[in-house]
Amino acid sequence: MKSFVISKTALILLTVAFDASSFAKAETTQIVKLGAVAPLTGGLAHQGRDSENGAKLAVDEINAKGLVVGGNKVVLWLEQEDDAADPRTATQIAQKLVDDKVVAVIGHQTSGTSIPASRIYRDAGIVQITPASTNPLYTQQGFKTTYRLIATDAQQAPALATYAAKNMNAKTIAIVDDATAYGQGLADQFSNNVQALGIKVLSRDASTDKTVDFKGILTKIKGENPDIIMYGGSDAAGAQLVRQAAQLGLRAKVLSGDGLCTEKMGEMAGDASKNLVCSEAGLPLEMMPGGEAFKKRYVQKFNQPIQSYAPFAYDAVNVVVDAMKRANSTDPARILDAMQATQYNGVIGRIAFDSKGDLKETGISLYQFKNGKKNLLQVVRM
DSSP states (O other), X not given: OXXXXXXXXXXXXXXXXXXXXXXXXXXXXXXXXXXXXXXXXXXXXXXXXHHHHHHHHHHHHHHHXXXXXXXXXXXXXXXXXXXXXXXXXXXHHHHHHHHTTOSEEEOOSSHHHHXXXXXXXXXXXXXXXXXXXXXXXXXXXXXXXXXXXXXXXXXXXXXXXXXXXXXXXXXXXXXXXOSSHHHHHHHHHHHHHHHHTTOEEEEEEEOOTTOOOOHHHHHXXXXXXXXXXXXXXXXXXXXXXHHHHHHTTOOXXXXXXXXXXXXXXXXXXXXXXXXXXXXXXXXXXXXXXTHHHHHHXXXXXXXXXXXXXXXXXXXXXXXXXXXHHHHTOOOHHHHHHHHTXXXXXXXXXXXXXXXXXXXXXXXXXXXXXXXXEEEEEEEEEO
């Protein structure tokens, strides 16, 4: 974990670097800290760094342009933290960010970290806006501090179930989840939806988000001969399930959510990725109003492709800054008060929140992999 202390000399250098005319007097410049939390180590590090890069790009652009709030020149400082997708670490980091007096938090990434951390931000009265957590429980706790910029599993699961029934003609399904808040939650929602559509769930198995050997579970499932295997979890473990299912000769396609629907999945699962159909809890980048322009700037700055969540993290920073401007204040309580009235046109589209902090307008995108690359199948707008 990292913390930052800025001297007056460093502050002067920093402000001059952004815009010498706008930041001529260091005494009138205010450093405003934003927290950004994601898994930066471990199996989900590629997804976490994608989110962090999106947030960093937003902060850099805002600072380069110059920001004035309440008559003060403001420099944003992104305090980046690694929760390693671990719930206990996430709560420790949440308390650290509160102690460091951040005015808002972009994160966490996984539902299993966002949900426990949310209580700490709630108690401190600090806005938490996740770019990636999809478990509905996150915004169903009655906290006025919780916001998200992505669809929920209550939207993602029905889209997956409907596609299984109508497009894949599935009659039977075996379900495996990784026992995390995200994976288990998505699998639960999916199970309820497919059964409502008349599809039979033959079995339900649990693994972990660190499982590398699925052969025991898959051998049992092979004997059940389902039409589809639904996996609730992320790509680090999920790629192993997809690869091993192909090695064991299972005929069933694998169906999964946004945790597996990353650009890296094709590389991780190899040729077996052609057996995967997955969903993203948002619109495809190419259909986002600001998607292509954002992609160009992102690749130019970081020299790597977008995995999944960078546009959402980018917009999360801008939504917080928009709330600052409307509140005419960098005080966390006033930023929080301004959030509910958000009407912001971002990279992902129009951003407005319902009473719980979920998006009023979103979409679900369904993909399959060909030659290791994601190919869009359909988009369901919500």
